[in-house]
Amino acid sequence: GENVEQHPSTLSVQEGDSAVIKCTYSDSASNYFPWYKQELGKRPQLIIDIRSNVGEKKDQRIAVTLNKTAKHFSLHITETQPEDSAVYFCAALGAGSYQLTFGKGTKLSVIP
Amino acid sequence: EAGVVQSPRYKIIEKKQPVAFWCNPISGHNTLYWYLQNLGQGPELLIRYENEEAVDDSQLPKDRFSAERLKGVDSTLKIQPAELGDSAVYLCASSPGRGSHEQYFGPGTRLTVT
Numbered sequence: 001g002e003n004v005e006q007h008p009s010t011l012s013v014q015e016g017d018s019a020v021i022k023c024t025y026s027d028s029a030s031n032y033f034p035w036y037k038q039e040l041g042k043r044p045q046l047i048i049d050i051r052s053n054v055g056e057k058k059d060q061r062i063a064v065t066l067n068k069t070a071k072h073f074s075l076h077i078t079e080t081q082p083e084d085s086a087v088y089f090c091a092a093l094g095a096g097s098y099q100l101t102f103g104k105g106t107k108l109s110v111i112p
Numbered sequence: 113e114a115g116v117v118q119s120p121r122y123k124i125i126e127k128k129q130p131v132a133f134w135c136n137p138i139s140g141h142n143t144l145y146w147y148l149q150n151l152g153q154g155p156e157l158l159i160r161y162e163n164e165e166a167v168d169d170s171q172l173p174k175d176r177f178s179a180e181r182l183k184g185v186d187s188t189l190k191i192q193p194a195e196l197g198d199s200a201v202y203l204c205a206s207s208p209g210r211g212s213h214e215q216y217f218g219p220g221t222r223l224t225v226t
Contacts, residue, residue: 004154032213043116043203043217044155089154093213098143099168100215102154 002027002094006103013080014111021106023090024072032093033073034100035064039086047088048075080110114138116218118204124224130192133221137185137206144181145215146172146189147203155203155217161187162209194225 003026013019025033034049050057050064050073057064061080066073077084087107091100117136125131137144142163147155158177160168163184172179176195181187191198201220207213 034214036217043219046214046216049214091154098160098207098213099157100155102156105152105154 002030002092002099002101004090004092004101004103006090006106008106009104010107010109012109012111015080015082017080019075019077019080019084019108019110021075021088021090021108022072023074023092023103024070025092025101026071027092027094028068028071029095030092031095033064033066034091034093035062035075036089036091036102037086038089038105044089077108080108082110082112084108085110116204116206116216118202118218118221120221121219122222122224124226125194127196127225128193130190131194131223132191133189133202133204133223135187135189135204135218137187137204138216140208141206141216142184142209143207144187145205145207146179146187147205147217149201149203149220151200155205158189191223194223196225199223199225 006023031052036044037047038044061078063076087105089105090103144161146158149155159172161181179189201222203220204218205215207215
């Protein structure tokens with residue numbers, strides 16, 4: 001089955017700086033890669049996603065890049081704000097299935 | 113648009129007792145998922161429904177866990193009997209299906225087994 005590795009497990013940045021979280025996946029047939037933000041005690045919230053036929057996608061301060069050859073994808077957050085502090089999960093969807101495999105999460109802390 | 117609704121939000125039970133969780137997906141979403149999330153981990157799929165059919169239950173511990181989605185809308189997940197190791201957050205998610213992969217999560221039920 002699919003295996004998703006996520007790094008780093010914790011990340012602290014100064015407010016206004018950029019944050020980058022990286023994930024690798026094992027199944028070269030995976031074709032959909034969402035990112036979720038989960039605040040303490042809250043539901044995972046879909047913040048951005050990318051499909052395998054696209055290399056990069058942006059939405060205001062967040063962007064996701066995908067390198068299919070290397071089987072890795074990254075989340076980029078620019079101009080970080082304290083409200084960006086949360087746990088971020090990457091996930092990969094296997095081709096032919098609707099099963100999302102999640103990474104273990106990255107706890108992002110934005111220091112004012 | 114209302115999001116995925118789950119109840120109860122919290123449940124504390126003694127081991128060996130039964131427990132049930134309820135989920136109402138986003139209106140019109142054909143696909144429903146139950147996930148388990150342990151502390152500090154990502155969600156792990158337990159079961160996926162397409163309408164009323166369970167199409168992927170390979171990771172559901174069937175000796176004690178069961179689920180149903182009788183009319184293809186809301187769903188119930190049951191554990192009987194509960195064990196200490198079942199303490200976790202149980203998340204429900206839904207997706208429009210029909211080629212749309214986006215999954216939207218409910219707030220979850222935090223289960224504590226004592």
